[in-house]
Amino acid sequence: MMGLSWGPGMAPAWELPADSETPCILLEPLHGETGEALDFRWTSMNVPAEGWVRSLELGRHVSLWTREGAALFDVATFVRVLMRGVPQVGLLPGDAAGRRYVVVRHGEGLALWLLPRDEGQAADAHQAERERAARQEVEAALARAEQTVSALREAEERYRLATRATHDVLWDWHFATDHVRWDPGTGNAFGHATSVLEHKLGWWGERVHDDDRDRVVDRLVEFVASTGDVWSEEYRFQRADGSWAHVLDRGVLARDDEGRPVRMIGSMMDVTERTRQMETMVEEARFRERFIGILGHDLRNPLNAIVLSARAQKRRGPLECTPEQHRQHAQRIEASATRMGNMIADLLDLTRARLAGGIPLRKxxxxxxxxxxxxxxxxxxxxxxxxxxxxxxxxxxxxxxxxxxxxxxxxxxxxxxxxxxxxxxxxxxxxxxxxxxxxxxxxxxxxxxxxxxxxxxxxxxxxxxxxGQGGRRxxxxxxxxxxxxxxxxxxxxxxxxxxxxxxxxxxxxxxxxxxxxxxxxxxxxxxxxxx
Incomplete structure (x- = not known):
């Protein structure tokens, strides 16, 4: 088949002069299911091109043209020439004669020319190769820079969406200037005006509750001086109206190559309601425990007194008890029953106060x-x-x-x-x-x-x-x-x-x-x- 000067397939729209020594190959695109060009195959070539193809034992498809394990041509480059119509010029890879190739759109396909070194532009082959390598290096650097910029844009967009989705105060502390910048997100920055969204660290410390300040500030200083990366504290922080919010404050510390702190970023979460709920749960647990203790102990004492007095009365019988003993038993039963009644009344009042919104009145x-x-x-x-x-x-x-x-x-x-x-x-x-x-x-x-x-x-x-007075319980x-x-x-x-x-x-x-x-x-x- 290689003896044919023109192969079957796409009919050429032009003919090379019979005495032309410039190799030329016509290429036909191979399309995928969606219509895009995936590869090229030759359809016809002149005699000089036939000798070149035979010497390299090249197959029919361009994607299979290799020399010493490396592809001779980039199929993607040929696709761009087909789509845009802009010719592509380059050095023929691995060619000892230093020939150049030119790919141009021809009809519905491409024409590949192999030009001698002294034809076309007579630029030095080695210089052209260096320029191509430098260009590739610059293009790769630009691609990496574009990827970095794209990643930064995505990170910035995630940060922006995160600030819109949270009620936390996001803060950024720069150690060089001791400035802290607040971003309140969708919250109100504990009621503080926008004029204090940038402040010194001391402004924050002054608004930590007196009972918490030494502990929180000391632990923050110890953390910065340590080798740790993550800091977290719970404390009370003063709102603009003077009230106190319980906050969970967390931050991540960034250090330079020598381990010195440079920047710290974190968030302040208002956990006042959560703290109140936890305190309520603890109080309710204590209440239930004490309530059960009352039923099991405090009410049992007067009840035992009633039972023992009744048993003594029953055991002795009406004839064996003196009037004084009858009176003592009756008094003990009456006093114990009265005490139990007072306890039950107090428990009912407690239940009304805690569960019914207050003790009812009859004014x-x-x-x-x-x-x-x-x-x-x-x-x-x-x-x-x-x-x-x-x-x-x-x-x-x-x-x-x-x-x-x-x-x-x-x-x-x-x-x-x-x-x-x-x-x-x-x-x-x-x-x-x-x-x-x-x-x-x-x-x-x-x-x-x-x-x-x-x-x-x-x-x-x-x-x-x-x-009570005298040590009596x-x-x-x-x-x-x-x-x-x-x-x-x-x-x-x-x-x-x-x-x-x-x-x-x-x-x-x-x-x-x-x-x-x-x-x-x-x-x-x-x-x-x-x-």
Missing amino acids: GPTDLGAVCQQVVDELSAAYPDRAVAVDVDGKAEGEWDSERLAQVLSNLVGNALEHGSPDAPVFLRCWAKGEHQVLEVQNPGNPIPEELRERLFDPFRQGEGER NSGLGLGLFIVKEIVQAHGGTVEVTSTQKEGTTFTVRLPRPPRPKAKAKAGRGRTRTA
């Missing part, structure tokens, strides 16, 4: 002076050896829940009798002050430690080892003062406590009351004292 016309006297009379029967002084200044009438306020006073005066000095009286005062009615219970004695005053109105306070559940606070707050009032060695302990309750008509106020002014 009506109430005379607090009469309520004070009623409570003192009841407690005097339980503490016959103690003195309680009542001082009601003027009328103390208003719209309140009389039963609940009696419960408040009974708890406060009862605590004063139990915890106060046994040889000193307890004082209960009631007077009007502006638009409030004030109740005050005061007793001399040892002051309440400051660390206990902070949680005095928490539920189950008795369960933390507190004891309290008999209640530790819910009394918690219920006092809930009842007073349900009335829209406040309750406070002060306790010193000199003045003793004083609980002050302030209840809102409507202003009294002046005529009635004057007519009702007076002063009542009861000891």
Whole structure:
């Protein structure tokens, strides 16, 4: 087949002069299923070209033309010539004569010419090769630069989308200038104005809570001085309105070749709600644990007293018990049942306060002076050896829940009798002050430690080892003062406590009351004292 000067296939649109010594080969494109040119095959060639093809033992397809294992021509280059119509000139690879080739579009295919070295441009072959290599190196460098720029664009786009998708504050700390730049994303940067989105590190440190600042700043300094890369801390950060946010702050540190810190990038996440939920969960777990303890222990003691007294009564029979024994058993059962009833009532109030949004009230016309006297009379029967002084200044009438306020006073005066000095009286005062009615219970004695005053109105306070005067353990559940606070707050009032060695302990309750008509106020002014 190689003896033919022209092979079958695409008919040539022109003819070479018979005496031409310039090799020329006509190439036909081979198309894929989608129409793109994938390869080329020769269709005809002149005699000089036939000798060149035979000497190299080249096949029909250009993609298979190789010399010493390397491709003679780049098929992709031939495709570009076919598509664009721009001729391609180059050195013939591995040709000892240093010939050049030219590829031009011809009809629907290509024509490949092999030019002698002294034809066309007479540039030095080695110089041309060096220029081609340099050009390829530049093109490769440009391609790598374009890939780098493209990667940077993608990274910047990811960062931009990330900032739009988060409520966190993203920050960037440059060590050379000590400047920190904030990007609040879709959040509000804890309410701080845009003017402080760039600030010194000290501005941030000043807004860390006093109780957290030393720990957070010291650990940040230690981290920067270490060889670590990732830093994380939780602390309280001050919002622009003065309130405090719980934040989770995390950062990644970049260092130079010598290990010195250069830049640190991180984010501040507002975890206030998560922290509040965790605290609530812990509190609820403690509440359930204490509630179960009450059912298993505190209520069992009076129940055992009732059961033992009933068994003793049953075992001895009515004829074997003396009237005094009958009376003792009855008193023990009655006292234990009353104690159990008080505990159950306290638990119901606790449940209402925690789950029902507050203790319900039944308000009506109430005379607090009469309520004070009623409570003192009841407690005097339980503490016959103690003195309680009542001082009601003027009328103390208003719209309140009389039963609940009696419960408040009974708890406060009862605590004063139990915890106060046994040889000193307890004082209960009631007077009007502006638009409030004030109740005050005061007793001399040892002051309440400051660390206990902070949680005095928490539920189950008795369960933390507190004891009454003389070391006696309290008999209640530790819910009394918690219920006092809930009842007073349900009335829209406040309750406070002060306790010193000199003045003793004083609980002050302030209840809102409507202003009294002046005529009635004057007519009702007076002063009542009861000891």
